[in-house]
Amino acid sequence: MSSAPGFLINCWHAIVLSFWLLIFKGLNRVKVIGSKNIPRKGEPGVMLLYNHISAIDPFLVGVTAMPFFSPIWWRAPAKEELFDFPIIRNIIASWGAFPVSRGKRDLKAITKMTALLQNSVVLIAPEGTRSTTGQLQKGKSGVGKIIYDARPKSIIPVRMRGVERILPKGSIFPRIGKTTEITFGAPLDMNRFYALPESIETSRKIVDAVMEAIGRL
Template identity: 35%
Template sequence: MNLYTVARGVVKFFMSILYRIEVIGLENVPKEGSVLLCANHIDNLDPPLVGITMKRPVVFMAKEELFDVPILGKLVRKLNAFPIKRGKADREAIRNGLKVLKEGKVLGIFPEGTRSKTGELGKGLTGVGFFALRSDATVIPCAIIGPYRVFRKVKIVYGKPINFSELKKNKASLEEATELIMTQIKEILIQYK
C-alpha cells in the first residue's frame, strides 16, 4: 500500500466526519485512460476533496511555494503533486502535465490558478486550454460548491466530458478552449448551487 492510498483513507475519514460530502456525476469520469480534471478553486481543502471522491489517483499541479516548505514539500511530492511556477510559462510543469496525460493518468488542474477570494468563478488561465488541445485526454469539468463549514454540506459535481473534436479540427486558440472549459464549470455551479 503506497502513501497516496494511506493518506487518502485518513483524509477521507476526517473529512467525512467534518463535512457532509455529496458527490454527483462520478460516473462521468472514465475508469481508465487519460483525464484532464478541471475544477473551480474555493479553498485549500479542494485538492483533498477531489482526491478522496475520485476512484482513481489524481496528480495535481501545485504552486511552487508549497514545495519549499521543509516537510510539506516532500509530502506534497509523495502525494502525486508536481510544482508549477505561477505568473509565467513554466515549461517543466507543462512537460510534467503532458507526461501524466500520456501515461493515461488523471491530471487535476484548477484553471483559475489560485483560490477565489469571493467564492465566485474567476477567469481561467490558458494553460488548461493547452492541455485540452494538445492531449487526447478526456476533459471533465468539476464544480466544488461550498463553503466548507463544519458539519455542513459540501458538494462536488463531476460534469459530462467536454467534446473538443470541433475545436481541435478548427485549430482553436488556447483562449477558446479555456473559455469552453470555464463555461462548463460555470453551468454546473449554476445548476447545483
C-alpha cells in the same frame, strides 16, 4: 524486492485517502452529484478540471473520484513556493503534487502535465488561484494548451461549493460538521478545437469552453 517500493507507495496512498475520507465524509458531509459522469475503466488520460475555492480542493476531487480509478493515482500542480520547504515538499510530492509557477506561463509545467496524462489522472484548477468570493474567475490559457497538446481521453468539468467552510483561507486545521457539494459534469467534446491551428487564441477558446462548462454545473 523490486515490488517493495510500489507496495509502500500504495500503502501511503491508502493512508492519505483514508485521512481525507475521514475529514470530508466522516467529520463533514459531502453531497456528490453526477458521479455517473466519472469514467469507470480506471484508465489514465483523464483530466478533472475544477473551480478553485480552497487549498484542499484537489483532495475532495481526488477522494470522491479515485475509487473509480484505483489503483491509478492522481497528479496535481501546486504553487512552487511550497516546494521551498523540505518537509512540505516531500509530503505533497508523495501525494502526487508537482511545482508550477504562478503568474507566468510555465512551459515546463505545461510539458510535465501533458506527459503525466499518458499514465495518470490529472487534476487541474484552470483559474490558477483561489477565488476569494466563490465566483468563477477567468481560466488560464496554459490549461487550454495542455488540453490541445495532450488530447485527454476524457475531460470532466467539476464544480465545488462550500469546501472553503471546511478549511477557510488562513486556517491550518479543518473544521467539522460542515456540508459541501461536488458536481461532476458530462465529459467535454473538444474535437472542434483540435481541428484549429495551435495558437494562443485556440488555447483561450478551449479554456473558456471549460470554464463555461464548470459554470453551468
